[in-house]
Amino acid sequence: MPTINRRSFLVSTSLPSVATALQRPPARGYDVLAEIRRYRKMDVHNHIFLDRGVTPSQVIAAADRLEIQKVAISMPRTTSKPESATPAACREANGFVLQAMKDFPGRFLGQCFVNPYYERESLEEITRCIDSGMVMLGELYTQVRLTDPRYFPIIEKCIELKAPLLVHGADARKDWRDPERPGGSTADDFAPIAARYPEAVIIYGHIGGGGDWELVCKALRDAPSIYADTSGSVTDEGMIDFAVQCLGVRRLLFATDLSFESGVAKILAAKLTEAERHQIFFDNFNEILRKRGNHVH
Amino acid sequence: MSIDCHTYIGHWPFRQLRGNTPRGLVNYMERFGIDRSMVANINGVFYKNTQPANEELAAAIKPFSGKFIPFAVINPSYPGWQHDLEVCHEQFGMKGVRVYPQYHDYKLTDPRFEKLLDAANTRNMPVAFSRWLEDSRQHSWMDIGGELSLDDVVPVMAHNPGTFLLLNAYLYPMKDEHLRVFREARIYFDTVNATITIKAWSGYDILGLMQALGSERFLFGSGYPFRDPVSALVRLDIAKELDQRTKAAIWNDNARRLLRI
Numbered sequence: 001m002p003t004i005n006r007r008s009f010l011v012s013t014s015l016p017s018v019a020t021a022l023q024r025p026p027a028r029g030y031d032v033l034a035e036i037r038r039y040r041k042m043d044v045h046n047h048i049f050l051d052r053g054v055t056p057s058q059v060i061a062a063a064d065r066l067e068i069q070k071v072a073i074s075m076p077r078t079t080s081k082p083e084s085a086t087p088a089a090c091r092e093a094n095g096f097v098l099q100a101m102k103d104f105p106g107r108f109l110g111q112c113f114v115n116p117y118y119e120r121e122s123l124e125e126i127t128r129c130i131d132s133g134m135v136m137l138g139e140l141y142t143q144v145r146l147t148d149p150r151y152f153p154i155i156e157k158c159i160e161l162k163a164p165l166l167v168h169g170a171d172a173r174k175d176w177r178d179p180e181r182p183g184g185s186t187a188d189d190f191a192p193i194a195a196r197y198p199e200a201v202i203i204y205g206h207i208g209g210g211g212d213w214e215l216v217c218k219a220l221r222d223a224p225s226i227y228a229d230t231s232g233s234v235t236d237e238g239m240i241d242f243a244v245q246c247l248g249v250r251r252l253l254f255a256t257d258l259s260f261e262s263g264v265a266k267i268l269a270a271k272l273t274e275a276e277r278h279q280i281f282f283d284n285f286n287e288i289l290r291k292r293g294n295h296v297h
Numbered sequence: 298m299s300i301d302c303h304t305y306i307g308h309w310p311f312r313q314l315r316g317n318t319p320r321g322l323v324n325y326m327e328r329f330g331i332d333r334s335m336v337a338n339i340n341g342v343f344y345k346n347t348q349p350a351n352e353e354l355a356a357a358i359k360p361f362s363g364k365f366i367p368f369a370v371i372n373p374s375y376p377g378w379q380h381d382l383e384v385c386h387e388q389f390g391m392k393g394v395r396v397y398p399q400y401h402d403y404k405l406t407d408p409r410f411e412k413l414l415d416a417a418n419t420r421n422m423p424v425a426f427s428r429w430l431e432d433s434r435q436h437s438w439m440d441i442g443g444e445l446s447l448d449d450v451v452p453v454m455a456h457n458p459g460t461f462l463l464l465n466a467y468l469y470p471m472k473d474e475h476l477r478v479f480r481e482a483r484i485y486f487d488t489v490n491a492t493i494t495i496k497a498w499s500g501y502d503i504l505g506l507m508q509a510l511g512s513e514r515f516l517f518g519s520g521y522p523f524r525d526p527v528s529a530l531v532r533l534d535i536a537k538e539l540d541q542r543t544k545a546a547i548w549n550d551n552a553r554r555l556l557r558i
């Protein structure tokens with residue numbers, strides 16, 4: 001088969017109009033681009049990974065395609081040994097995020113990444129990051145489990161600062177009864193911590209992250225202060241509807257976690273009203289940001 | 298005309314599916330402007346003898362003339378599949394074959410599978426694989442939890458270059474050695490699990506793959522009702538790099554060429 005290059009299928013204005021008309025994609029009753037444009041969007045869970053080639057400019061280019069106005073980013077150190085994400089590595093990662101915020105003013109919402117294993121350094125880093133313009137903590141990873149007492153000072157600091165806390169939901173595993181990473185926080189960890197700190201704003205990271213989303217939604221049902229973000233590469237039909245059924249629209253926050261197209265599509269595909277889509281795409285997160293005055297007018 | 302190359306009817310034992318009937322599929326197709334769907338019966342994944350699933354499919358889609366392009370689920374490790382294939386092709390008008398070696402417990406190097414490829418090729422029926430039906434990270438304790446990797450599929454293509462293959466939900470992870478084989482094979486891909494934005498963990502960069510293999514290898518596919526019906530639509534519609542002619546081919550012409558219809 002002949003191959004083509006990227007340039008050869010760039011939109012061409014030189015094609016004869018008749019030929020172009022004959023080759024148009026089929027007309028459809030559902031206008032995808034209009035649906036994408038219809039909603040303001042803030043992505044509560046995304047990343048830059050300079051060590052893996054995911055740059056701020058790539059993230060902005062992808063966000064622009066999907067008309068996502070603001071993107072909350074972190075650069076977590078995705079190691080699992082408790083001591084592995086050192087304070088210096090966390091500071092370096094947060095420095096990259098702060099730089100991205102400067103390079104793309106108004107587009108990125110900074111998330112401070114820390115490892116609760118290092119209490120003193122983490123608390124200092126949170127102060128530094130929030131004072132520098134970050135709006136929340138995220139995506140705290142699998143070094144320490146959310147129910148571990150080493151996490152408590154971090155949560156208490158978030159309450160003091162009125163800063164939301166996004167935590168990696170570690171329910172992706174080969175067997176739901178056997179956590180892959182001992183330091184990973186599963187849905188069962190979020191409920192007790194919500195009971196201990198009902199005033200904290202804690203977000204379960206990516207119900208579509210490969211975990212059993214039915215299990216996650218059912219486990220979080222009776223923890224009303226816990227929010228869940230909709231990101232992840234899983235695009236199962238019915239996932240968002242089930243999350244709404246268990247958690248209610250108010251507790252769901254739009255996110256992509258680098259799965260941009262499907263991140264937007266799964267909200268469009270859900271059986272929601274237009275007002276409910278506005279809530280998930282934008283309003284719910286904006287209300288959370290309002291607590292510290294970081295909301296969008 | 299628009300064709301979805303990747304849909305199902307039938308029951309999935311581990312999670313409730315919606316829209317998994319011919320009527321449900323037609324509702325999806327009408328809502329999103331799809332004219333025809335290539336469809337197979339999930340029940341054939343679980344029946345040891347898959348032929349009743351094919352019979353169920355043939356009967357179920359009968360009232361929806363012209364809407365569906367049925368694919369037979371064939372298990373080459375079970376006796377009598379040759380007769381089943383003949384019935385599916387000649388009596389039921391099925392246009393392709395879907396195989397589930399993970400569930401039917403045979404290797405792609407099994408000589409019986411090579412015989413199926415030969416038989417399908419003789420009948421001009423493409424053979425479709427699925428990387429998975431359920432993301433293995435969230436599988437039920439009763440499900441097998443495995444996935445068919447491209448490393449499994451590549452030797453099949455190397456040994457059977459004449460067979461038309463359709464890989465469903467397969468654009469990840471793609472290696473250079475895969476591409477070398479794909480260039481010489483009659484292989485097609487659907488658009489499930491692809492990405493056109495950032496190549497991180499959500500799939501292979503579909504534009505890069507088109508550049509490497511040619512856009513004529515790609516068919517629109519949704520994976521419905523397992524996957525949400527809008528992701529595949531978004532993927533194509535925001536791809537500003539693809540001209541109208543290329544998009545039209547992905548929607549229709551490439552599928553027609555694969556099926557020789």
